Amino acid sequence: MSDIVAQIEALTKSPPQDPAERLALYNAMRKLSAAIEDPFDTIYRVHDSPMILIFSQVASDLGIFKKLSEVAPLQITGQLLAVQAEADPVLMSRILRFLASYSLIAETDEDTYKANNITHTLARPAFRAGISHGFNVILPCLQATPKFLADTKYQNPADMNNGPFQRGHNTTLPGFAYAAQHRELMDNFNLWMSETHDSQSTWLDVYNFAGHVKDTTPETLIFVDVGGGIGQQCALLKRTHPNIPGRVVLQDQNVVLEHALVSEKEGVETMAHNFWEEQPLKGARVYYMRNILHDYPDDKAVIIINNIVQAMNKDSVLVIDEMIIPNKGAHSRSTGTDMTMMAALAATERTDRQWDALLEKAGVRAAEKKTYNQATGASVVVLVAAN
Template sequence: MVNAAFEQIKAFAATADDSDRRNLITSLRGLASSFEDPMEIIHRLGCGTLGSATVEIGLDLGLFKYLADAKSPLGVSQLAEQTGADAPLLTRIIRYLAATNVIDETGPGQFAANSVTKTLASDLGVAGVYHYLKTASPTHSVLPSFLKKTNYKNPSDDSHAPFQDAFNTGLHPYAWFSSHPENLKYFNDLMALRRKSNESWLSVYPVEEATKGWSADNAVYVNIGGSIGHQCAQFKETYPHVPGRVILQDLAHSIAQALPTAGVENMVHNFWDPQPVQGAKLYYMRAVLHNHPDHKVLKLLRLTKEAMGPDSILLIDEMILPETGVKADVTTLDLTMMSAFASAERTEKDWTALFEQAGLRLVKTYAYNKAQYESVMDVRLLEG
């Protein structure tokens, strides 16, 4: 009976879209938790850091890459020879990884890669897990003491968040990254690799309709804080005939590494300074505002508003959390943003309130990645 139910679930998962697949995972995890006895619950919650520690050991040894590249299961002695680890120690580590479904045990002393192993062997897996282990996890670990010390107030000062306690620094995380190139590399690699190419605001927003009749001499698209220009490159590729200037803005170190995209103007600009491009059609920010607490979000919105003309549109590309039933990975990201930047992931009610305080109004929301709550918000002048 159990096997039959399991096969039905597998058959459903094989044809489910991303949203249904994620809902299924949430339901199954909840079901599994409901079956646990008290000691199983205590063990799972109390030993979570052990799982992270053993995965880091596996990454350091190259264990997952060896298993993923192998044509057939490998024995402990083979893995010990490849990794240079002591065989008795490796046996204990691998036994735990198999018990937690990170790798598959195929027979006595024989192990093979599964989907988790293959992810951990990929460039995305390496960058993502190392970023969380080496940068995010330390901020998580000090969260209890930080909140106790601050009398459990919601953090709002990005110069004094758990991040500063975790790394014993007075620097903002982005300033700290500049002197920690390994951490910065993992972060940048994760940001570059994590997004699927078909998940973009350009797939849902009516760009041609919004820019119809726009003058070729005026700025049509300004990507504020656009890093090295992936979004500008996508805009030009998707809408090569839309008239107007396409402008990438970021700090000098990012602009120095900007993609050589034909038709894109690269402009050094600190977005805490007044916006130099006046009256553009589309001002666009992707995952910029979630890095900042409310008072700084308001400052950035107001600076952009001052540059907007009566026909301008501010496009805010962010997560919009539902009021209930938020997925576990997104709640993790919310608390990670709080720990690093005293910032947050926000609901539509939160966003609307911020826009109104800045003298703006939310006209319409276009969801393009519902499983991850990613949407682009069409925001305009309040009096428009």
């Protein structure tokens, strides 16, 4: 046993850098932790879990993660942090002890702390936005979920106008409409979503875009990003394949396109379009949708798919970039996201089997399905029109 403990201690000082090895070790350590915890470990882990989010928000408000990260590798006392934050030293010490007990910061001595790898992560602006999004937007929905499910006799939520979100936020508006009226919430969401995909594998790592759009000219319509937001994926495409000739088009509503990151200067056209309507651009080599269908139940998703399929020709594909939850052995990141979608949007992340059922309803077939992030289940589903 002492040898195992020593090996684990050694790994804390020199963890694997390969993402696959790191994920495998992380999953193994979670299983080990679950196997060895006693009943009181279990109940406190479950009971106290909301506190991690709540006091991470408090710590972010107080600038604790940011300050410790800025002075790293130096250590700093709780007394000094309290002075700098203009906070009660007793309150500050209690918060710091809590954060250290969950390894969000490192305790080096009595009332003395420094940044660890988790502190540096939580100090990043987009991760602070993620904490704020979780606390201000998602937590109220989750609190409302148990009673909502009981009141609806445990039916699967499928009405975006009547779900835990509306109860949690005391509104009749769907989630995105509500957030649009609260600019800070939307800004945090956009910043958080951008960060979750930065420095990660992308759909272009598993889909051979260049192979599909070969033999094109500057007039060829090679890429249409349907509901593409402010254009992160168009920008990624142009960075990855700067020399492929052809038209790249970003489609979304005007209110979104006003904030687009890309323009004709970067070789990207913008076009106002509502994906509930007929797709006006015909015969594109690649139509692309990211994280749209998970916002809607199957009957609505079929309408969106068919509006694009009707514009496709024999050289066209529709690349759907979304999560595929494995039918068995799903990772907690994907199941947690699924619960978030249910509480916030009365929506869903689909399993592999559920994707097949949706595509059958839409009358299309998947030419390929490939996962590019094993932890989150982020995948591409490449569709061709049924013959």
